Amino acid sequence: MAADRPATDPWAVPDVPILARSAHDRIAHRRTDDGWLTAVWDDPASRVLLVSPGGTVRVQPGGRSLRFVAPSEAAVEGVRVLLGATSDTVYLALLATEEIADLATDESDGVSGPDWRGLRELATELTDLDVGLLSTAVALQAWHQSHRHCPRCGTQTRVTKAGWTTTCPADSSEHFPRTDPAVIVLVHDGAGRCVLARGPQWPAGRMSVLAGFVEAGESAEAAIAREVREEVGIEVCDVAYVASQPHPFPASLMLGYTARVAGDPRLVIDADEIVEAGWYTREDVRRTTDWANVAVADRADVAVADRALPALRGLPGAMSIARQLINAWLLAED
Incomplete structure (x- = not known):
């Protein structure tokens, strides 16, 4: 669901609430396609959003767009998530389980270090594509951090369906992100x-x-x-x-x-x-x-x-x- 960016008028009423905006297809049917998922995580054209345990992400200089990396650059421990795709790009997220604010630094862009910011700071500055991807990634990060064990038996669950569910290895129960x-x-x-x-x-x-x-x-x-x-x-x-x-x-x-x-x-x-x-x-x-x-x-x-x-x-x-x-x-x- 694409929409125009908010007007500079502080009293403007957006056609679509800012955090409800999106410009990507969630391609839910691909979440169980293990062969396809392996291929996109090996594809240098795929774009990966690194999300810190605190829900912050790296932004481009100027802070008006998200900083994505190739899968080979997402070398931290975390949960792999399929966010979705546009007509020409697959978007993934790596929900880090360790602090990553000092990683993925790229001096070639003229900045001294990575700039990590949260959704509250970024939402009004981002495109519909970026705000939709980030809202989803932040929600999934929070869920995976707080729902690591089966609510039925307490066994640690394993991540399934490209990060969109967890499954208990003891009783096979499936669990979904909470809303x-x-x-x-x-x-x-x-x-x-x-x-x-x-x-x-x-x-x-x-x-x-x-x-x-x-x-x-x-x-x-x-x-x-x-x-x-x-x-x-x-x-x-x-x-x-x-x-x-x-x-x-x-x-x-x-x-x-x-x-x-x-x-x-x-x-x-x-x-x-x-x-x-x-x-x-x-x-x-x-x-x-x-x-x-x-x-x-x-x-x-x-x-x-x-x-x-x-x-x-x-x-x-x-x-x-x-x-x-x-x-x-x-x-x-x-």
């Missing part, structure tokens, strides 16, 4: 205000929309109603799906929605989940910027009518589906 569904919702009042809040892990002023994991036996819509009720004490209606994107930190799928408050809009905060929250107008939101903008971090608390709101000094960055929900709401008509 945890989570809902994220922009709650509005239909009259030009939305709810923004911050959790205890964020410094004052950094606000976002509400989110939470879908529980066992629960639908996404039911999770939205429950999470909103638990976190800020209000009921919602008119729940509408917007978009989704993977969030491989380490294994979530973010399902983005909007919803309208039903009944009393007074916020009652769950102090364990939320430090502060408030109803903000579109003008309040437009006066802020990304979390990374230090200059805006010193602004005073926002005030609406005769009621002071918690400080709103920064919004989620462009990579997040939270920002897409906020930007789309800014452009909407109530």
Whole structure:
């Protein structure tokens, strides 16, 4: 699924969420073709992405594209993964089991050493091909690191299907990469205000929309109603799906929605989940910027009518589906 790169306008709404973008075929039918896999790992034309245990990868000078190597250059211990292919190139990943930040240095490109960066830093700079490959590789790295033993009997598993499954040698059970569904919702009042809040892990002023994991036996819509009720004490209606994107930190799928408050809009905060929250107008939101903008971090608390709101000094960055929900709401008509 290819898409245009995000516009420079900080309030632009991308056609496809950034981490949902892709320009390669996963060619799942090749994952069990051992002869073909051996051939592509021997083929110098294949491109291999080295992924460190921490999920970082090497980038080209300038940091706007991934640095791939030939299979012969991927000489570190790790899990071999078939990421996919384009019409003319097969893409592989080597998920290292040892630290590799000091390896694969190439002085010929004029840099003093390898530049290793993570998906959060790179996502908005990469092409659709690169961001799709990297999102997949990072998710698989996290899964392989945390799921090395059979959940049934505890036996160490072996990697199968080109890195896309593991199999227990004791009971032959097969295990797949985990994906945890989570809902994220922009709650509005239909009259030009939305709810923004911050959790205890964020410094004052950094606000976002509400989110939470879908529980066992629960639908996404039911999770939205429950999470909103638990976190800020209000009921919602008119729940509408917007978009989704993977969030491989380490294994979530973010399902983005909007919803309208039903009944009393007074916020009652769950102090364990939320430090502060408030109803903000579109003008309040437009006066802020990304979390990374230090200059805006010193602004005073926002005030609406005769009621002071918690400080709103920064919004989620462009990579997040939270920002897409906020930007789309800014452009909407109530």
